[in-house]
Amino acid sequence: MGNCFGKILQCFGIKGSSDDSERKPLLSSDYGDDDSQHTENQRSSCDIQSPTTSGYQLDSDKTPLLTEHDRKFSPHGEEWSRINVPKFHQTVRERSPPASRQLKRHHSLTIPLITEPSDEESKNGDTDSITSTPPSKRQLTAMELLQTETTYIRNLKIIIEVYKQPLERAVEDKDPILAAEDIKNIFNGISDILSVHSEIHQELSNVISDWDEDCCIASIITKYQGQLTKAYPPYVNFFDMGKDLILKQQKSNQKFSEFLINCFNNPLCLKQPLDALMIRPVQRLPSMSLLISDMQRRTPEELRDHKELEKAKESLKQVLSHINEDKRKTEGKLKIFDIIYEVESCPAEIVSSNRSFVARTNVTSLNEGLYRVGDRLALYLLTDMIEVSKFKHSPGTVLLKHIRMLPLSDIKLVIDIEDSDESVNMFAIQLVDELSAKSTNCQHHNPNMDKLCVCQVLDDRIYKQDFLKKLEAQILVQRSKGDDEAVLRKMDHTEVQPMLKRGGSRIFKKGRGKAKRD
Structure with missing residues (x-):
């Protein structure tokens, strides 16, 4: 011791x-x-x-x-x-x-000191203490782009291999969990998106693994602009429908609900629910656009990739613009089917491949131009016509009833009546009389024969100005070339009153003192 x-x-x-x-x-x-x-x-x-x-x-x-x-x-x-x-x-x-x-x-x-290697050590190859040159900010952004692309492809494969393919196999085995049409609506276009991004990932990986500051990342993005433009719209256009379908089936279909739980617990799924995975394709292109902008900001101007990255940004912007426009048109076409369900006795001819929904507003008819005085009407503006429906006095499951289909070619003038004490939130549509329109000298027909339809906007969802501008735009599209006559005019109620038939002056007295509802 x-x-x-x-x-x-x-x-x-x-x-x-x-x-x-x-x-x-x-x-x-x-x-x-x-x-x-x-x-x-x-x-x-x-x-x-x-x-x-x-x-x-x-x-x-x-x-x-x-x-x-x-x-x-x-x-x-x-x-x-x-x-x-x-x-x-x-x-x-x-x-x-x-x-x-x-x-x-x-x-x-006893604390060891880290010092720079001497020249003699460097000559002898003793460079263990020398660290490699740190990557530039440009290289770090490129690596982030590759890493996010890798994660995105992994998520796409989870959607296909864990969710989509088992549902399709169940249909083939005559024990369907979802109908084949529902599976198509939910996963439409996802395989094409995976194919395009796999190619982009491969090229990015090849460039970054053999990194050179003068390499060109932008050319990879611009190269696949066309494929991205084709691959994304089928998925994005029906994304909202697919999301609603998943929620609906999850509540009503016990078999599908159990399937989602089993997939969530699958180790391959990495604890990601289907709805969280499905939104990734919608977010990917905006995310890529931001990374390309960051890379351009961190790329010296003397490198050739600096200008090319500007082109890549524009390419992605065009792809996103095309996707959004295509989605808007698709939603407009799908909305027509909703009109059929919303409006009683709506004619089936309203459904057309060249027709889509533009806007809707609710109005009160102030004269007998469109329908009876005082009735509430719903105006559905389509690309080539207006569906006029009235609100039922005793509504059941359907609130509206079909009145007429008004072609935009029959509209001669749209009048924006300026607000005053006697006219609040009002507009008028001047229709060409059928007999006058059919006459050979239709350009010099009698204006008194034209019908003026005066309405007051009640719907607070669509403001009067917005609806009238969209109506004007669609009328101009339907008009023949060379017809440059103005469609939308602003008028005071004193100018509109002489254009009304006998008794029309009561319209403005009736509307006096009404508050604007917007």
């Missing part, structure tokens, strides 16, 4: 002797005269002998040495043994820690 403690003291640079009479107090100069006896008693209580030295003192000029026995039983090696304070040292009073200050100096001396 004594030998062990002696060696511990040796770690602190303390020399000892086997002769007790020659022992000296540990740094006795740090204590006053009154404490000398206490220090001697405290030191004698330890009564530690060193087998190799003749006295106790701190050797401040030399680093303590360890024997092979110390290194063997030291838990942290030689360096830690130099600075670790043994437990017995905690019995020394707080006013006598000069050894700890010595230990701090020893500890600071």
